[in-house]
Amino acid sequence: MPFLAMCSNCANIFLPSVMHNGELIVMSRRTLIKIAPWALLVMLGIVWQVVVVGLDIPGYLFPSLSDVCRSLVADWRPIAAHSLQTLYTTLAGFVLAVAFGLVLGVAVGASTLVYKSVYPLLVGFNSIPKVAFVPVLVVWFGIGTIPAIATAFLISFFPVVVNVATGLATVEPELEDVLRSLGASRLDILKKVGLPRSLPYFFASLKVAITLAFVGSVISETVASNLGIGYLMMSASSNMNMALVFAGLIVIGAMGVVMYELFAFVEKRMTHWAHR
Known part of the structure; x- marks a missing residue:
């Protein structure tokens, strides 16, 4: 009983302020x-x-956080230069992946024939580790920027294709039948119902694709480039400069988070009606 009385007194003290300032809890x-x-x-x-x-x-073997921070400050010029290169190759591959993935995703989602023909090949292709393509890309294009862009593209277009196709597939057959009975063509249904339905899926795929594009760029840079964060990390590891290696990892993670949050913001702005 004394404990219950104490709780009651506490409630009497704190609850009025909560009740009168309801927004305080929310804030x-x-x-x-x-x-x-x-x-x-x-x-x-x-x-x-x-x-x-x-x-x-x-x-x-494993540098302390203070050593990594010192490396970030001491080597900020090369880190910044290589980071810009990685950002460039990532965004270039990402843009290509979005363009290609959007077109292919619409085709896969709108046509059963294309879905049955292409989708199994896409799944098989996506199952192949993209690092296996890097030696082939080096033979075709040489060491440099193009293999990094190509690897970023190859690793990031699949989520766009899948999400766009999934969004188009959410259109109910009953709704399509009703629209056709009202005189709507297949193209009209695609433009006015299918594509708007797929927008949340499309923008959600961008958040996944941009992080995968960073993975592809860095993978290629570690073995097939003389620029970029991946190259910087490989050079640092060969000199046993693990502080610089971890500094590179932190920079990659920071860039990935920034780009993810950017596309999350765009997603909320463009598809606010789909969010609670």
């Missing part, structure tokens, strides 16, 4: 959601630093 929750990723990032950084320093792990 606090929103603030918590916003700071949660940063808080987790700081916690992981602290754990990283404490574990490496506490276990006295050699820097050539």
Whole structure:
């Protein structure tokens, strides 16, 4: 009973402020959601630093966070130059993947014949590790930017195709029958119903495709380029400069997160009607 009385007193103290300032709870929750990723990032950084320093792990095996930060500051010029190269190849491959994936996705989603013919080949192609294509691309185009763009394209177009085709497939057959009975052609149904239905799927695929494009670019740069973050990391690892290697990893992750959030913002702006 004393405990219940104490809880009742606490409720009497705090509940009025909550009831009169209902938005306070909402704002606090929103603030918590916003700071949660940063808080987790700081916690992981602290754990990283404490574990490496506490276990006295050699820097050539696993550098501490402070060593990585020093490398980011000391080598910011080459890191920035190679980051721009990686960003360029990633975006170039991504743009090609979106254009190709959108066209092919519409064809696959709109035609049963194309779906039955092409989709099994796409699944088989997507099952092949894209790093296996890099030596072939080097033979065809030489070492440089083109293999990185091509690898980014090859690894990122599949999600676009699948999502666009899936979005078109959500149009109910009953709805199509009704529209046809009202005089709508197949092209009209595709333009006015199918494509709007597939927009949320399309923009969702962009978030996946851009992160995969970074993977493809870096994979190619590690073995078939003399520019880019992948090349920088390989050069640093050959010199046992693991701090620079981890600095490159952090930069790649940061660029991926920024691009993901950018396309998430575009998705919400363009398909706000599809979000709660």
